[in-house]
Amino acid sequence: xxxxxxxxxxxxxxxxxxxxxxxxxxxxxxxxxxxxxxxxxxxxxxxxxxxxxxxxxxxxxxxxxxxxxxxxxxxxxxxxxxxxxxxxxxxxxxxxxxxxxxxxxxxxxxxxxxxxxxxxxxxxxxxxxxxxxxxxxxxxxxxxxxxxxxxxxxxxxxxxxxxxxxxxxxxxxxxxxxxxxxxxxxxxxxxxxxxxxxxxxxxxxxxxxxxxxxxxxxxxxxxxxxxxxxxxxxxxxxxxxxxxxxxxxxxxxxxxxxxxxxxxxxxxxxxxxxxxx
Amino acid sequence: xxxxxxxxxxxxxxxxxxxxxxxxxxxxxxxxxxxxxxxxxxxxxxxxxxxxxxxxxxxxxxxxxxxxxxxxxxxxxxxxxxxxxxxxxxxxxxxxxxxxxxxxxxxxxxxxxxxxxxxxxxxxxxxxxxxxxxxxxxxxxxxxxxxxxxxxxxxxxxxxxxxxxxxxxxxxxxxxxxxxxxxxxxxxxxxxxxxxxxxxxxxxxxxxxxxxxxxxxxxxxxxxxxxxxxxxxxxxxxxxxxxxxxxxxxxxxxxxxxxxxxxxxxxxxxxxxxxxx
Numbered sequence: 001x002x003x004x005x006x007x008x009x010x011x012x013x014x015x016x017x018x019x020x021x022x023x024x025x026x027x028x029x030x031x032x033x034x035x036x037x038x039x040x041x042x043x044x045x046x047x048x049x050x051x052x053x054x055x056x057x058x059x060x061x062x063x064x065x066x067x068x069x070x071x072x073x074x075x076x077x078x079x080x081x082x083x084x085x086x087x088x089x090x091x092x093x094x095x096x097x098x099x100x101x102x103x104x105x106x107x108x109x110x111x112x113x114x115x116x117x118x119x120x121x122x123x124x125x126x127x128x129x130x131x132x133x134x135x136x137x138x139x140x141x142x143x144x145x146x147x148x149x150x151x152x153x154x155x156x157x158x159x160x161x162x163x164x165x166x167x168x169x170x171x172x173x174x175x176x177x178x179x180x181x182x183x184x185x186x187x188x189x190x191x192x193x194x195x196x197x198x199x200x201x202x203x204x205x206x207x208x209x210x211x212x213x214x215x216x217x218x219x220x221x222x223x224x225x226x227x228x229x230x231x232x233x234x235x236x237x238x239x240x241x242x243x244x245x246x247x248x249x250x251x252x253x254x255x256x257x258x259x260x261x262x263x264x265x266x267x268x269x270x271x272x273x274x275x276x277x
Numbered sequence: 278x279x280x281x282x283x284x285x286x287x288x289x290x291x292x293x294x295x296x297x298x299x300x301x302x303x304x305x306x307x308x309x310x311x312x313x314x315x316x317x318x319x320x321x322x323x324x325x326x327x328x329x330x331x332x333x334x335x336x337x338x339x340x341x342x343x344x345x346x347x348x349x350x351x352x353x354x355x356x357x358x359x360x361x362x363x364x365x366x367x368x369x370x371x372x373x374x375x376x377x378x379x380x381x382x383x384x385x386x387x388x389x390x391x392x393x394x395x396x397x398x399x400x401x402x403x404x405x406x407x408x409x410x411x412x413x414x415x416x417x418x419x420x421x422x423x424x425x426x427x428x429x430x431x432x433x434x435x436x437x438x439x440x441x442x443x444x445x446x447x448x449x450x451x452x453x454x455x456x457x458x459x460x461x462x463x464x465x466x467x468x469x470x471x472x473x474x475x476x477x478x479x480x481x482x483x484x485x486x487x488x489x490x491x492x493x494x495x496x497x498x499x500x501x502x503x504x505x506x507x508x509x510x511x512x513x514x515x516x517x518x519x520x521x522x523x524x525x526x527x528x529x530x531x532x533x534x535x536x537x538x539x540x541x542x543x544x545x546x547x548x549x550x551x552x553x554x
Contacts, residue, residue, distance in 0.1 A: 022371075056371045059378035063343055070340065089391055090364050091418035094299075094333045101336035114366055116393045116413060118420020136393065141368035143395020147439060153428040158435065162424060 002109050002132035002174060003198065005081045006227070010049040016215075016262070017255045018050040018083065019247075020202065020231025021072065022057045027236045029243045033061065036243075037072040040235060043244040044251045045077050052083040052202075052229050053108075070106060081109035083200070087136055088125075089114030095124040103128045112136060112178055112200070115162055119169060129172035132198065137163050137190065140180025140203030163190045167197055176200055181228065184213035195222035204254060205233020211254065215261040230254055279386050279409035279451060280475065282358045283504070287326040293492075293539070294532045295327040295360065296524075297479065297508025298349065299334045304513045306520045310338065313520075314349040317512060320521040321528045322354050329360040329479075329506050330385075347383060358386035360477070364413055365402075366391030372401040380405045389413060389455055389477070392439055396446060406449035409475065414440050414467065417457025417480030440467045444474055453477055458505065461490035472499035481531060482510020488531065492538040507531055 010016060019040065023033045030036060041051065053073060058065040073082050084106065088098040095117070102111050103125075110132030115122050125133040138148050138159040148159040166175055176198035179187045187201065199218050204211050211228070218226035230251070238246020287293060296317065300310045307313060318328065330350060335342035350359050361383065365375040372394070379388050380402075387409030392399050402410040415425050415436040425436040433441075443452055453475035456464050464478070476495050481488050488505070495503035507528070515523020 024374075054367075054371060054374075056365075056367060056374035056378065060374040060382060062378075062382040063347065065378070065382075066340055066343065087365070087367050087391070088333075089366070089413075090331075090333060091416055092420070094331060097301075097331075097333035097337040101333065101339075101342070105337060105339040105342075114364070114391050114393055116391055116424060117416050117418060118423030118425070120418050120420040121416075122420075139368055139394050139398075141394060141397050143369070143397040143399075146395030146442060147393055147435070148395070150435065150438060151430040153430055153432070155430070158424070158427065161427060165423060 001130050002081060005079070005109060006049060006132070007225070009080050012079065013047055013049060014259065015047050015049045015255045016226060016228055016258045017048050017251060018052050018200070018227045018229040019044050019048050019234050019251060020052045020054060020085070020229050022054045022231045022235060024057060027232070029239055029241075033068050034071050038075045039244040040247050041072075041075040043248040044234070045080060047248070047251055047255050048080065050081045050083055050227055051076055052085045052231070054231065055084065055086040066106070081132075083110040083112065083132070083134070084108035085112045087112050087114050089117050089121050091117055092120035092124060095121050099124045099128060103131050110134065115166065122166070122169065126169060126172060126175060129174055132174055132176055134176040134178045134198075134200045135162070135166045137166070137177040138179045138183060138186045140182040144180065144183070159186065160189055160193065164193050167194045170197065178202065181211070181214040184210055184217040187214060187217035191217060191220055191224065194224065195220050196224045198224060199226040200229060201226055202229040202231070204228055205230040211257050212261045215258055216265055219262065219265050228254070228258055278407050279358060282356070282386060283326060283409070283502070286357050289356070290324055290326060291536065292324055292326045292532045293503060293505055293535045294325050294528060295329050295477070295504045295506040296321050296325050296511050296528060297329045297331060297362070297506050299331045299508045299512060301334060304509070306516055306518075310345050311349050315352045316521040317524050318352040320525040321511070322357060324525070324528055324532050325357065327358045327360055327504055328353055329362045329508070331508065332361065332363040343383070358409075360387040360389065360409070360411070361385035362389045364389050364391050366394050366398050368394055369397035369401060372398050376401045376405060380408050387411065392443065399443070399446065403446060403449060403452060406451055409451055409453055411453040411455045411475075411477045412439070412443045414443070414454040415456045415460060415463045417459040421457065421460070436463065437466055437470065441470050444471045447474065455479065458488070458491040461487055461494040464491060464494035468494060468497055468501065471501065472497045473501045475501060476503040477506060478503055479506040479508070481505055482507040488534050489538045492535055493542055496539065496542050505531070505535055
């Protein structure tokens with residue numbers, strides 16, 4: 001079960017931080033992707049709860065991209081889950097094949113998907129009840145306003161209607177939501193309607209999300225956990241030969257800030273309680 | 278330019294039919310994907326205006342899937358465009374890498390994308406002004422109702438708001454929309470607000486779209502073209518050794534029905550006019 005694996009990794013590494021693997025040739029200290037990611041993973045594997053591989057960066061490497069991705073994640077310890085950040089979404093018959101690729105062929109523990117196609121676009125992923133499925137809900141970019149924030153006739157923004165619906169699809173307890181850490185207010189609104197769902201929160205670091213506000217908004221007194229993801233901010237924290245050490249230092253810093261904020265909230269004050277995951 | 282290439286292929290093959298390449302191991306007459314698709318392409322290449330490769334089916338083949346896809350489409354004549362049906366969508370920084378993969382690394386003429394992330398999720402694709410970009414608007418599945426049909430506070434359904442917005446992003450004239458052929462009424466509503474945009478219409482054949490109603494709804498007197506896509510209905514028209522001949526016959530039949538409908542509409546009666554593309 002993905003949720004159990006994540007919980008165990010969170011406990012053993014005392015961490016709610018996921019590190020995103022986004023190899024950008026323009027920013028990497030050298031051009032060998034596998035050794036670069038191996039170094040990042042080895043420098044952070046005892047202080048993260050998960051890794052998230054962004055498929056776009058590997059597909060852009062060309063025909064060998066997926067091989068490079070799979071080779072890179074062989075360095076992830078078996079007890080740390082790896083999330084396929086693929087944002088796949090299509091009608092049911094097609095979604096079945098995407099799910100087969102990501103869970104069976106590549107063997108990922110969890111995936112991000114796009115729910116625009118509705119329930120039958122998401123269900124083929126949810127049917128793998130031992131894997132996690134994060135539906136893209138409220139994104140971290142400015143374009144999030146174009147559609148996700150559109151007001152429905154019942155007064156709700158679209159992203160909130162999506163969150164509620166995904167909550168009703170969570171029969172196997174393996175559904176989650178992706179919410180940009182750049183928008184703590186929206187996280188709080190989603191948390192109110194989905195108190196027990198797992199949240200994946202990217203956008204900390206390079207995208208300047210407010211980490212403390214994000215953690216506070218994501219905490220739940222009904223058991224819903226969260227994962228904070230940082231990609232560029234960790235991967236490219238340092239240039240030159242010390243990139244692995246710089247990545248570790250940055251990851252340690254973010255892990256610490258999350259834990260401080262979480263403990264402060266648990267100690268009372270805002271009335272929220274959460275075990276995190 | 279994708280639009281010009283498409284128009285030329287439409288004219289030379291007298292066809293508005295795109296054949297979808299969806300290799301499903303459970304339905305293929307034999308398990309050799311490249312020879313199967315080669316036979317399908319060779320049996321149809323003089324009667325189609327484009328091919329559409331559904332990435333999910335190739336990704337599900339495993340690590341060699343993309344190699345299989347690229348090898349298969351080497352059999353497509355140089356004058357026939359190939360659409361990457363990938364439904365990619367993510368924040369701008371990530372979308373740049375997906376666009377790089379599909380247009381530069383793999384060399385496709387056009388792509389389908391998911392617009393849920395808003396303009397900056399789509400713009401990196403549109404920036405390739407010589408390629409086509411079809412934004413998924415109203416899908417052919419039952420789940421389309423879950424979000425795409427939600428009524429906004431201004432009374433419009435979401436898919437229509439998306440269509441209008443994509444129309445305003447079409448600065449390079451290379452944007453299009455994907456609309457399921459299973460819903461002619463929705464096609465007609467989109468055509469009213471986007472008279473000059475190119476429509477990709479999947480769902481004919483296996484999904485039992487109403488072909489005549491679809492063509493009538495998609496026609497425009499303002500130059501907006503359309504492409505009708507059939508995948509399973511053509512690929513798996515026949516079993517056994519005669520699958521290529523059966524595919525050709527089915528493709529000929531659909532091409533003929535589209536052309537008859539188109540000519541009837543052009544001859545008057547419904548007041549619509551269209552050159553198709």
